[in-house]
Amino acid sequence: MTPADHKKVGGLMEAYFEGLHQADSTMLRQVFHPQLAYVCATEGDELYLDLETYMGRVDGREPPARRSDPRQEEILEIAFAGSRLARVSARMTMMGREFHDLLTLVRDGAEWRIVAKVFSYAPRKD
Template identity: 70%
Template sequence: MTPADFKAVSLLMETYFEGLHQADSALLRRVFHPRLSYVCATHGDELCLDLETYMERVDSREPPAKRGDPREEHVLEIAFPGGRLAHVTAHMSMMGRAFLDVLTLVDDGSGWRIVTKVFTYVPLED
């Protein structure tokens, strides 16, 4: 891991959070690998989607920004277990839920991309 790698992954995460907040699939496509695996690990809501199916869901939702949801996100960990492999754990709140995301990234030669998004969520308490 180099300082440039850490900066690149940090910038990627800013784009990731903004893309989710705006429900902007074009922005999210910049951070996701074309072969993304999207996995919900919440008990009773388990699912596994590919990139295109996930982007259809993003395109059909009302953007949290438009709903007036505040941006609440935190990167909890960025790790580089291998030269072309990174791991990010992040927390965010939107759409009435608190999410915990575990992301696996690879440097595919054109930059860092998220290849797996595994997450769980709980409803936010009022």
């Protein structure tokens, strides 16, 4: 893929991390595809949501930023599988948990969008 594609996906990920840190569903709607599949794969807490249900949960949580939680995130891998398909592996810490996200992105017109968020978590180890 082109450097421009890497830059766009990097920008999308920055907005994703910031949207989660601020619990800002308006910002997150800009990175998620309207047909988002949200899947928690943590044993004992399996969960399957659509975009609207997930955004309702985001709106109902206290933003980590308001609690002065530091942003701790890392993009582990960005892989392109053609001009319209990409995968991002990322990790982040928030709400007392360590998350590992596997995000599937599709190009929606000129922009990349997250169409599937599959993740697991474990309690943060301090």
